[in-house]
Amino acid sequence: MRCGNGIEARQVNELFINIDPIQAGGRLTADAMKTVIAYGDGYSVCDNCRKPNRLDYITKPPIAEFHRDVAKWLNMDAVRTVPGARRGFQAVAQTYVNKGDPVLLTSLSHYTEFLAVEEAGGVAREIPASDQKLVTPDAAAAKIEAVKKEFGRVPVLAFIDQVDYQYGNLHDVAGIAKIAHQYDIPVICNGAYTVGILPVDGKALGVDFVVGSGHKSMAAPAPSGILAATAEREREVFRTTAIVGDVTNRKFGIKEPEMMGCTLMGATLVGMMASFPHVKERTKHFDRELENNRIVMEALLSIEGTACLSEYPRKHTMTRVDTTGSFDKVAESHKKRGYYLQSALEEKGITGVIPGATKVWKFNTYGTTRKQAEHLAKSFTEIARENGLAVSS
Amino acid sequence: MTFQAIYTLTDLRILLRETAPSHEFDANQKAQVQRLLENLERQVGSLKQEILK
Numbered sequence: 001m002r003c004g005n006g007i008e009a010r011q012v013n014e015l016f017i018n019i020d021p022i023q024a025g026g027r028l029t030a031d032a033m034k035t036v037i038a039y040g041d042g043y044s045v046c047d048n049c050r051k052p053n054r055l056d057y058i059t060k061p062p063i064a065e066f067h068r069d070v071a072k073w074l075n076m077d078a079v080r081t082v083p084g085a086r087r088g089f090q091a092v093a094q095t096y097v098n099k100g101d102p103v104l105l106t107s108l109s110h111y112t113e114f115l116a117v118e119e120a121g122g123v124a125r126e127i128p129a130s131d132q133k134l135v136t137p138d139a140a141a142a143k144i145e146a147v148k149k150e151f152g153r154v155p156v157l158a159f160i161d162q163v164d165y166q167y168g169n170l171h172d173v174a175g176i177a178k179i180a181h182q183y184d185i186p187v188i189c190n191g192a193y194t195v196g197i198l199p200v201d202g203k204a205l206g207v208d209f210v211v212g213s214g215h216k217s218m219a220a221p222a223p224s225g226i227l228a229a230t231a232e233r234e235r236e237v238f239r240t241t242a243i244v245g246d247v248t249n250r251k252f253g254i255k256e257p258e259m260m261g262c263t264l265m266g267a268t269l270v271g272m273m274a275s276f277p278h279v280k281e282r283t284k285h286f287d288r289e290l291e292n293n294r295i296v297m298e299a300l301l302s303i304e305g306t307a308c309l310s311e312y313p314r315k316h317t318m319t320r321v322d323t324t325g326s327f328d329k330v331a332e333s334h335k336k337r338g339y340y341l342q343s344a345l346e347e348k349g350i351t352g353v354i355p356g357a358t359k360v361w362k363f364n365t366y367g368t369t370r371k372q373a374e375h376l377a378k379s380f381t382e383i384a385r386e387n388g389l390a391v392s393s
Numbered sequence: 394m395t396f397q398a399i400y401t402l403t404d405l406r407i408l409l410r411e412t413a414p415s416h417e418f419d420a421n422q423k424a425q426v427q428r429l430l431e432n433l434e435r436q437v438g439s440l441k442q443e444i445l446k
Contacts, residue, residue, distance in 0.1 A: 014413060030406075038396065
């Protein structure tokens with residue numbers, strides 16, 4: 001079935017259990033799907049835009065209220081919606097980073113944080129993760145001192161991923177922020193895998209900014225996200241325009257340069273708004289998600305030669321496993337080579353594992369029902385047994 | 394009425410997601426599907442009446 005112009009109707013989530021590591025938290029709620037249908041037209045949310053003519057002031061649909069609610073929910077003071085977490089990183093980097101400035105990242109930072117720093121002319125300096133793939137306050141302190149020695153000044157900004165994209169590990173953001181603030185370094189918490197997934201409290205973390213991803217973790221269409229700031233930082237990043245045209249003498253009211261005027265519009269915004277009550281609620285039940293992940297992990301670890309590369313027990317549902325000693329051994333002699341695993345999973349109604357991957361790969365059980373988690377667990381062990389791998393009971 | 398019918402189908406779509414890949418419904422889900430399909434029939438019936446009158 002086609003939507004139009006050669007675009008197939010996508011039914012991945014209707015036909016399969018989708019364990020794609022980056023897709024799990026972005027699956028739409030029914031309410032989001034409904035609003036997307038109603039608000040697909042370009043400037044659909046602008047029907048009732050009135051003075052001062054900025055998107056986050058619109059009350060119908062309740063965009064202004066949504067902004068306030070998200071800020072309160074994250075225990076921050078101000079929020080703007082952005083077209084993806086990366087645009088949040090970009091806005092903050094553009095505000096604080098000048099050419100040649102050192103910026104603190106981590107060895108597990110997402111590439112878009114690097115690009116945000118690069119675009120602003122900054123120099124990346126990474127806090128190395130420990131052998132356990134955790135970024136610690138001690139390592140942060142050591143790196144700040146090293147940067148101070150190298151540049152004669154401290155980093156102008158620190159990016160810390162609360163849960164990193166590589167291992168799905170939960171890092172001590174509060175501890176790192178405390179250290180960074182001792183050096184007056186503003187901290188941006190990358191919550192792309194946490195905001196909308198588990199409870200996030202910006203003040204408790206002690207960070208200056210929290211960035212969330214709508215399409216990764218807030219059941220929203222892409223590209224969408226949020227940038228939250230403290231009252232102190234709000235004035236800096238969400239400063240209003242001061243530019244004046246020399247011929248027309250035009251000024252642009254309260255538009256914000258870092259947001260390029262108005263922010264997220266149309267289906268992306270209302271999709272995120274419609275999912276928000278459900279997203280708020282689901283973060284209170286993250287323990288259920290971890291339980292489903294545990295069911296799957298225990299099954300995987302019962303397959304001889306399989307190891308969990310992420311911290312274990314898991315604190316997040318996105319997990320990196322090493323099956324070099326199990327599924328990859330089968331691939332060596334299987335007629336489908338490394339593609340047998342994906343093929344076998346698909347036969348059991350499971351998708352989302354990178355085609356051909358049998359060594360190191362990631363998956364995410366977020367959003368599965370208990371029954372689906374049990375199906376996943378059973379399927380992995382069945383595939384292992386069918387291919388002659390030892391499975392402990 | 395167009396939206397109502399589409400939204401009913403959307404609710405059905407969500408049920409398909411929650412029960413993938415087997416789409417085996419428990420008693421509650423079966424009742425829900427039944428209700429949704431009845432609503433859909435009624436909504437399509439109203440559409441026929443309104444649009445084709």
